[in-house]
Amino acid sequence: MSETVPALMPVVASDPSLYGTNRRADYLDTLADIDDHQIARFHERGYLAIRQAFAPQQIEAAGRAMWHLIDGKNSDFKGLQVEADKRGCFSSLKGDTRRDAVRKIWKFVDNDDRLYALAHAPNILSVLARMMNDTPVLFQDMGLIKPPRIGREKPWHQDCAYFNYPVGTTVVGVWIAIDAATEENGCLHIIPGSNQNGPIPHFKRRDWQICDAEVAVPNSVTVPLDPGGCLFWHGLTHHGSPTNRSPHRRRALQYHYCPESAVALTTEERLSIYGGDQLGVTC
Numbered sequence: 635m636s637e638t639v640p641a642l643m644p645v646v647a648s649d650p651s652l653y654g655t656n657r658r659a660d661y662l663d664t665l666a667d668i669d670d671h672q673i674a675r676f677h678e679r680g681y682l683a684i685r686q687a688f689a690p691q692q693i694e695a696a697g698r699a700m701w702h703l704i705d706g707k708n709s710d711f712k713g714l715q716v717e718a719d720k721r722g723c724f725s726s727l728k729g730d731t732r733r734d735a736v737r738k739i740w741k742f743v744d745n746d747d748r749l750y751a752l753a754h755a756p757n758i759l760s761v762l763a764r765m766m767n768d769t770p771v772l773f774q775d776m777g778l779i780k781p782p783r784i785g786r787e788k789p790w791h792q793d794c795a796y797f798n799y800p801v802g803t804t805v806v807g808v809w810i811a812i813d814a815a816t817e818e819n820g821c822l823h824i825i826p827g828s829n830q831n832g833p834i835p836h837f838k839r840r841d842w843q844i845c846d847a848e849v850a851v852p853n854s855v856t857v858p859l860d861p862g863g864c865l866f867w868h869g870l871t872h873h874g875s876p877t878n879r880s881p882h883r884r885r886a887l888q889y890h891y892c893p894e895s896a897v898a899l900t901t902e903e904r905l906s907i908y909g910g911d912q913l914g915v916t917c
């Protein structure tokens with residue numbers, strides 16, 4: 635998610651013992667179901683999952699926008715993260731071979747009106763404002779792609795371990811399913827209530843992540859979503875996603891917001907909170 639992410643490594647199947655599938659998240663049907671009680675639940679449990687947040691036409695348009703950027707149709711756009719072994723030949727790749735070589739796109743909201751519109755949808759911003767009790771400011775935009783059979787694991791982490799904001803800042807991630815996200819193709823797994831335990835040490839292992847031995851897998855739930863479903867989660871909520879070993883692609887958009895009044899930390903200050911090595915913790 636940031637400069638701390640190591641270069642992509644060969645795809646290795648995620649360890650199934652880290653990703654339980656026995657329990658599902660609780661869901662609301664639509665954004666209109668988010669009342670004050672649900673805002674309080676968000677702070678208690680660290681997430682709200684919404685079955686249908688966006689109209690099918692908006693999601694189809696966002697999916698086309700992602701392909702437009704990945705297919706190289708917008709020469710101003712430079713935010714592609716391509717697999718290391720495809721970087722040399724990427725410009726000559728076409729069709730699915732090209733699309734499957736990309737793991738991540740970012741910094742696109744100013745390049746595409748369709749993706750900007752989703753990030754600034756009034757009903758999303760109004761939910762965020764109630765969660766933060768402040769005006770939400772978009773500070774990161776990403777598209778996350780797990781191609782069929784080779785989509786990578788995102789190991790368990792807290793998003794706030796990547797961002798330079800003080801503990802106590804309500805950072806919120808909004809993850810929008812563009813394709814169906816299933817347990818087979820690498821949907822998100824989260825630990826309800828883990829946001830209440832504060833920051834925990836992160837280590838550079840397969841990624842910048844929580845130590846595998848510290849993940850409370852028995853408390854985790856899966857968050858499958860149909861296209862147009864979305865997940866709001868608190869920046870301290872533990873979450874991760876396994877590899878995609880299915881024949882189905884999984885694309886998602888992920889937007890991160892902070893309160894307008896948030897102040898910035900330095901990276902050193904952040905690492906003095908989240909950096910396992912700096913804290914002298916072993917993993």
Ligand SMILES: O=C(O)CCC(=O)C(=O)O
Binds near residue numbers: 875
């Ligand atoms: O899309 C995913 O599988 C996980 C993304 C994620 O958790 C992140 O980038 O922080």
